[in-house]
Amino acid sequence: MSRPSDHYDSPDPALATRARGAASDDGSSSGAGDGSSPDIAQPRLGVVGWLRWFWRQLTSMRTALFLLLLLALAAVPGSLVPQRAADPNGVTQYFVDNPDLAPILDKVQAFDVYTSVWFSSIYLLLFISLVGCVIPRAKHHFDALRAKPPRTPARLSRLAGFEQRAAEPGTNGAEAIEVARGMLRKAGYRAVVFTAPGKNGSEITSVSAERGYARETGNLVFHAALVGILITVGVGGGFGFSGQRVLVENGQTFVNTLSAFDSFNPGRFFSESSLTPYSMKLDKFTATYETKADGAFGQPLDYDAAVTTQEQGGSEQQSDIKVNSPLRIGGTDVYLLGNGYAPTVTVKDPTGKVVFTDSIPFLPQDASLTSVGVVKVPDGLSQQLGMIGFFYPTQAVSTTGAYYSTYPDDDYPVLTLNVYQGDLGLNGGTPTSVYSLDTDTLSQLTGGSTGVASIELKPGESTALPNGLGTISFDNVARYASLDIHHDPTQGYVLLFASLALLGLLISLFIPRRRVWVKATERADGSVTLEYAGLARGEDPRLVPAVADLAERHAKLLAGRAVPETNA
């Protein structure tokens, strides 16, 4: 069986089974492909029979169609609910906003739709169905590629584009067919000549031709390429990794080792030894903003991270990383995905001894880069200190007295800090986020309801910490770049398979597969009748014009041949 029984081009079971003679030809009655009928006593199915039945169901067109539509439907929830893989913060927020609903959704894997059991089973079933359909078709096609076109049907008059012409007197039937065969071969047809005895001892010569075998080849390539994509993505994803690292200007150097990543997601088959050593330092981060256009004032125009890299045994190299132009180095791709400000803060104890100094990346909150960050001073003071800071690159004061930023560049930078003291929770060894501060165990010293004004600093300024704890200074502000470092050894193959799929699709949709016949019947009086007809195999809107065109050109060619003969 080359195709699923319910494929449109397969023999219609409604025609094959008498009992279903009532079923309409276009199959509009539901389940026309079942082939079951109450009138027929069916043999009992054994285990193998049931398995075969199940396999037939799975590889049928209807099942494939059903699974396709189910796949489309199943993909929808992932766009309505934030997904852990794409938007982890959104998921956290969703849990906060919908405390009752979120755990239920989580149970049905609504936050991991595309790796969920149910989504995976749909596409795996779909691909099993696809493979089960494609393999027999591939075998059948392979046979068809080596087979000759079938014998010319006895009656062409029922076929598409049927045309009957009387050949010019003196035309030889066999010769006319030979001419037609030449034309068809030139047009890419596989053509075979048949002769059959006709009525009254006359002879019927015909050419049976078929073209467009590539249509099925393209179809098979398309489906095989989809399987290729699935396998490459599934297996290849296991060998790669993705990691994130924040680099502050003129600050830290990244070295490509596991501990140097801020976060790291390895694939299943990843091993640390596959990391190629190299180092990368952010020299300068330049952000350019629109200063003119109305409505677009402050919109980013360009981000440029100038980095110095050095591969093992190599010399230092300067490169630029931009949003649409990642840096390819040491088997990894480095992408510029975010940026922000990192104020440098120094804390001194009451004796003037520096107990803390660091550039702390603040997370941008809006388009004008109002940023929030956390400063933690665990050692050196009488109490552990935590500070929640707001950074305004170009500070302005609203009518309510609240601060905000009017422009993303650091034209008038201001840093405000709310100070907390108490146990920062760092001593227990539990990892905590550097971007958040758990204030439950802390007592607030400035800002909010304390009645003490928040600390407010401009670059270069310093002020005393409350309760005589010491002093704090805002030394300067640097830019940081948030870099994603990826390694995916198989994405090239994914692209290759995707391109093959597109190519296969083009071929399978636009190359028509058709059979064409030309038949010459010699009458007793020596006159020759020529018949032309075609048969579409699959979609072929141009079949009838193609047959008409063939008949026309054939007649012209015969006439052209006839003329010199008569002259001679």
Added chain:
Amino acid sequence: MTQTIDEYSVFFLYAAMAVYAFAFIAFALDLARRSAQVGAGNEVGVDGSVTTRERVLETVGAGGSSAVSGSVATAAPVGVGGSGAARKGLFSRGGGAEASLSASGDGAVTKRSLSLRLGVAFTLIGFLLELTADVLRGIAAARVPWANMYEFSMTGTVLIVGVFLVVITRVDLRFLGTFITGLVLILLGVSTVNYYVGVAPLPPALQSAWLVIHVFVASLGTAFFALGFALSAIQLVQYRREAIGAGARTLKLKFMASLPDSKRLENLAYRVNIVGFVFWTFTLIAGAVWAERAWGRYWGWDTKEVWTFIIWVIYAGYIHARATRGWRGSRSAVLAIIGFAAVLFNFGIVNVFFHGLHSYSGL
């Protein structure tokens, strides 16, 4: 300078919309005329031409001139399918009695549809105006004019009309004129009122050659899907009319009798939709290549990616349905309609209201 050019662009856009409105009216008149002619028992072709049988002309002549002037008001005075006598009858259409006399030969008279040709002419003018508006917007912004919702709408509708105008030179789908101009008018109306933003520079994420390719091909695919949608929708109505059969006269949409049968409509819809599908497949691949460069991964189930995938799967289902016994015909047409609904949803809802990396609506 930028602003001035953009103002010209907006002016041309409004001019185009006005002309599209005229085109819409002309196309609608053509449909009304078809209904009237079908109701009067005349044969109306797909191209809107009315073939009046001799018998009918006689009745008209006897009954008075009201029916004649009614049909002539919108019908073109050109195009003759019959004998010289019929031609004479056409030119002397002022007098009913004379017409019936001169058309006494056995030839049928065929009249082309003036309103239909006016509709196409208006559509072409509107297209040129809108194309000008689009190009001016691009000049004003010094980049391709498709980087926010307003520009997506403008370029997208230019492409819808452009594809329509190209397709009707090959297959007579002019009867879709009301749908196409109506759809374009609605899209442009929504976009000029709700989506208009001044010229803004490209954010860094969009500064890529892939913006030119990916978005343009996506819009082109959408244009073909729009045509396919219209054909599939009409196919469903036509199928119902055919199913009713003899009782078709009771159906209100009489002009349906002048349109191709549901099988032909289905085949046309399929041919248009598969072109859209190929463009959509390319959009998906090009988008993945671009996503790899801009965001560091070629596929991440971003909301826009999800919906592009959903649309692709629906149309893949449509193509399979065409090859599945029991699913050809109306069922596959329903899938094509759902597919285009998803395209509109992806454009109008996902772009504006969903969070994701594709947040370039500019709103």
